[in-house]
Amino acid sequence: MNSIFKTVASSDISISELMLPSNTNFSGKIHGGYILSLMDQIAFACASKFSGNYCVTASVDTVNFLKPIEVGELVTMKANVNYVGKSSMIIGIRVEAENIQTGKIKHCNSSYFTMVAKDKEGNSTLVPRLILTNLNEVRRFYNCIKLIALKEEKNLHKEAFDYRSEKALENIKKYNVRVEL
Template structure:
């Protein structure tokens, strides 16, 4: 399987933010932005894999600035990392005020996608050809994130198995909750 360069699957989707996308505060719903990010992650990963891809996880969704009705939102995506059947797609979301021309960075996120074959099972993806320093940097960052996620999962599994519910009153005494159950 021949490696494919990052540039071949880079994708940008731009969409006008309309009033029906707004929440009660007049800002664009985070769910609308997540849906658009999922769309661009699918397009980017499928272009690289050459097959259907599904979303497995979404990491680091931080809404840095609100998006307003009337702005043009552009989602810039590229494959940052590939494993055997998985791909990490980095997405940068920008909103442009068409009256002023000002562009603001509103979100960044990382979607882990898995390529599926005709049998609906994970299928191998082409290696990623790293042609620029930025490609190498993003690949290594994704490797590190993958390792950090694995360690967190392991620690959470250990912590969950070690929770002593009888110690809840002591552990929760300074938290903003009220226990309304008898602990046994």
């Protein structure tokens, strides 16, 4: 176990970028894939800043696109470490878009990225332990514990499902599909 402790604030990072027409999807809104790419970049920067090591993305938990982002809006992403394991960190990311003419800010999405610190040989390496300095940081830490517990619970209940059985093939009909084997 690492004997070094760091505060959540030591991991704080933010980036802002003006959204350009080149980043749009076919409906004229900013492409979700582009936003995900930026989120991955800030997660890397946050985890690397906190751990002092190169970091890789291990998983991305639910990303709900709450509001569309328009061309010309200033997107700001804020990230910090919410949880640490031995070599992993859960990075919380908040995405906001600001209409730079009116100053109105909207929350567009939030997500958790699990990042793993790597040493120069590419092996997982220990990360600093976390100092929680306020109740909001405690809340975020507990939310990550719940997230981890839900993942573990889900893995415990994975069943070997026989999708080939007559019962399964008959049951699938209620899902707006037709099976033609």
